[in-house]
Amino acid sequence: MPPAWKYAATLIFLLVVLLYRFNLKLRTPLSAFLVHEDISRFQLSPSSHTLRSEAIRIYNFTLEEEVLSPNGVQKTVFTINGLYPGPTIEARSGDLLVVNVYNRLSEATSLHWHGIRHPVGHNSQDGASGVTQCPIQPGSNFTYHIHLSSDQYGTFWYHSHQSTQLADGLFGALIIHPPDRLAEESRFHQDELRSERIRRHRRATELSNVLDQVMLIGDWYHRSGKEVSEWYQSLRSHGNEPVPDAILNNGQQAFNCSQSIAQIVCDSRQGRTPVFNLHLQHKNIIRFINPGSLAEIHLSLDSHLLRVVEADGTQIQPVVVKELSIAPGQRYAVEVIRVGNDQTCEFWLRQRVDYEDFKYPNVALDLESKSIMTYGCRRGSRLPRTHSWSALKADERLDPLSLQPLDRLARLLPLTDNVVMMYVTTMIRTATGNKPFGYVNQTTWKPNLTNPVLARSDFASSSKELIVPLDVSNTSISPASVVLDIIVNNLEDGPHPFHLHGHHFWPLYTYKAAMGAGSYKWDQPPTLPTAAPALRDTFVIPAKGHAIFRVRFDTPGMWLFHCHVLVHLHSGMAVIFDVLSDRIPIEDRKNAADSCSYVVAP
Numbered sequence: 001m002p003p004a005w006k007y008a009a010t011l012i013f014l015l016v017v018l019l020y021r022f023n024l025k026l027r028t029p030l031s032a033f034l035v036h037e038d039i040s041r042f043q044l045s046p047s048s049h050t051l052r053s054e055a056i057r058i059y060n061f062t063l064e065e066e067v068l069s070p071n072g073v074q075k076t077v078f079t080i081n082g083l084y085p086g087p088t089i090e091a092r093s094g095d096l097l098v099v100n101v102y103n104r105l106s107e108a109t110s111l112h113w114h115g116i117r118h119p120v121g122h123n124s125q126d127g128a129s130g131v132t133q134c135p136i137q138p139g140s141n142f143t144y145h146i147h148l149s150s151d152q153y154g155t156f157w158y159h160s161h162q163s164t165q166l167a168d169g170l171f172g173a174l175i176i177h178p179p180d181r182l183a184e185e186s187r188f189h190q191d192e193l194r195s196e197r198i199r200r201h202r203r204a205t206e207l208s209n210v211l212d213q214v215m216l217i218g219d220w221y222h223r224s225g226k227e228v229s230e231w232y233q234s235l236r237s238h239g240n241e242p243v244p245d246a247i248l249n250n251g252q253q254a255f256n257c258s259q260s261i262a263q264i265v266c267d268s269r270q271g272r273t274p275v276f277n278l279h280l281q282h283k284n285i286i287r288f289i290n291p292g293s294l295a296e297i298h299l300s301l302d303s304h305l306l307r308v309v310e311a312d313g314t315q316i317q318p319v320v321v322k323e324l325s326i327a328p329g330q331r332y333a334v335e336v337i338r339v340g341n342d343q344t345c346e347f348w349l350r351q352r353v354d355y356e357d358f359k360y361p362n363v364a365l366d367l368e369s370k371s372i373m374t375y376g377c378r379r380g381s382r383l384p385r386t387h388s389w390s391a392l393k394a395d396e397r398l399d400p401l402s403l404q405p406l407d408r409l410a411r412l413l414p415l416t417d418n419v420v421m422m423y424v425t426t427m428i429r430t431a432t433g434n435k436p437f438g439y440v441n442q443t444t445w446k447p448n449l450t451n452p453v454l455a456r457s458d459f460a461s462s463s464k465e466l467i468v469p470l471d472v473s474n475t476s477i478s479p480a481s482v483v484l485d486i487i488v489n490n491l492e493d494g495p496h497p498f499h500l501h502g503h504h505f506w507p508l509y510t511y512k513a514a515m516g517a518g519s520y521k522w523d524q525p526p527t528l529p530t531a532a533p534a535l536r537d538t539f540v541i542p543a544k545g546h547a548i549f550r551v552r553f554d555t556p557g558m559w560l561f562h563c564h565v566l567v568h569l570h571s572g573m574a575v576i577f578d579v580l581s582d583r584i585p586i587e588d589r590k591n592a593a594d595s596c597s598y599v600v601a602p
């Protein structure tokens with residue numbers, strides 16, 4: 001007589017088999033499973049997502065402080081599950097991401113899902129501390145529910161939206177694959193099952209011939225984000241932004257320790273030039289993300305053209321260039337196209353920064369840091385001997401204003417309901433102790449970390465928080481959406497990459513003055529395009545100039561609009577759009593308030 005546990009085990013086994021069969025037959029749209037870390041962290045697997053049903057994907061993120069040497073220079077880095085950069089989240093449109101964040105740092109934190117359009121009622125999942133939630137206290141945990149809409153896909157990222165933690169490595173890639181729509185539509189037609197199987201097989205083969213990878217290329221400070229921002233907001237900086245010490249690709253770079261004058265612990269053997277594979281017979285896709293703090297990075301690959309296919313999660317009419325510039329917060333997906341047919345097998349990917357972008361020299365910074373791209377021939381420590389593209393013409397560089405959406409229906413540009421004028425700058429005033437602060441229209445933002453905006457009964461502006469109400473309705477019923485032109489005047493001699501939370505905008509126009517302030521003139525309005533350019537969520541306001549963005553605000557909530565330069569945001573260059581706040585579900589506001597009652601994990 002077998003023991004009872006054997007019966008129980010058999011029963012459970014049969015039940016699991018039955019459920020599995022049942023599940024296959026019904027193709028339950030949402031199945032929940034815990035996602036484990038992939039071995040190849042930056043190489044993507046589109047076929048594992050494009051061909052499957054929508055799912056609930058559960059991630060456990062443990063945030064910790066670790067002493068690492070990404071480029072040979074020791075620094076306390078914020079890791080997620082022991083990783084810097086954090087784990088790559090790979091999903092498909094329509095998935096629900098459940099991210100359990102366990103804060104084992106010595107300070108409070110939050111995670112923002114950059115570029116994600118949350119559904120109505122999910123403003124509280126945006127992760128902007130002081131705006132949509134209280135920060136997650138040390139030793140406690142918080143769960144984000146990220147509903148990916150059925151029509152959003154592309155290259156995104158997540159990062160800390162608390163203090164200066166972004167500069168200490170608290171970020172990772174978030175890639176959303178498009179669902180195979182045909183497969184969805186014919187899912188229930190049994191007659192088509194056979195041809196559907198063949199089609200899926202073909203599609204899977206097609207996808208397996210794509211090498212799809214992520215590169216998070218951004219600047220890096222050898223000092224902590226806190227030290228860097230404290231220096232900026234001291235009398236010593238004279239308002240000059242701290243110049244980064246390195247450009248890292250996926251958290252790596254070589255560094256010559258003798259180049260640094262600062263007191264640092266450095267071991268050149270621990271840093272290394274990043275190496276990436278390309279595949280000769282495959283389509284090679286690279287998704288560039290700039291998670292940096294200050295520098296715009298100019299990317300080019302020797303002997304290869306870059307066919308840009310996506311910008312900030314918008315599929316675009318492909319543009320072929322030799323160089324593209326990517327500002328902090330922005331993303332571009334490119335297909336790399338090899339030019340010429342010589343036997344060369346390794347190439348330099350150049351990650352150039354402009355000296356003119358910095359206000360003082362830093363000998364540590366290599367102005368053209370590089371990664372190695374190899375077609376599988378890498379041996380030893382030999383370096384590529386390829387040359388950079390020379391003397392680029394204007395049309396060989398990506399013009400971000402010229403990008404067109406791939407979807408022709410998306411070319412319809414709505415008329416604007418209203419215009420809001422903003423002036424952004426950093427200022428050193430005697431009233432603030434002669435220390436620099438970032439401003440939007442005379443207000444320097446200070447996040448309220450115990451009473452976030454979304455949790456409040458009224459959404460009135462204060463001296464520390466500029467809140468722009470968006471309600472153009474003159475009837476008693478508020479509209480479902482508001483179209484707004486935001487004119488951002490940049491009074492400074494440095495650029496500001498501005499990011500809008502929860503929505504994408506159409507960048508219609510930018511202007512950079514040869515001399516003078518370059519502000520918008522009401523009596524000389526520029527001619528704006530009538531067809532919609534590609535939607536973006538992060539765009540550069542030129543120095544001494546202005547930009548005009550059109551936005552359709554349709555998700556009620558408190559949505560932040562801010563500069564993505566670390567010290568500018570941290571010193572106050574931010575503003576909130578109060579979007580149709582009378583339509584924010586009470587539950588959403590309650591969630592924001594609930595985030596302030598900390599539960600410390602045992």
Ligand SMILES: [Cu+2]
Pocket residue numbers: 495496497563564565568569573
């Ligand atoms: Cu800025």
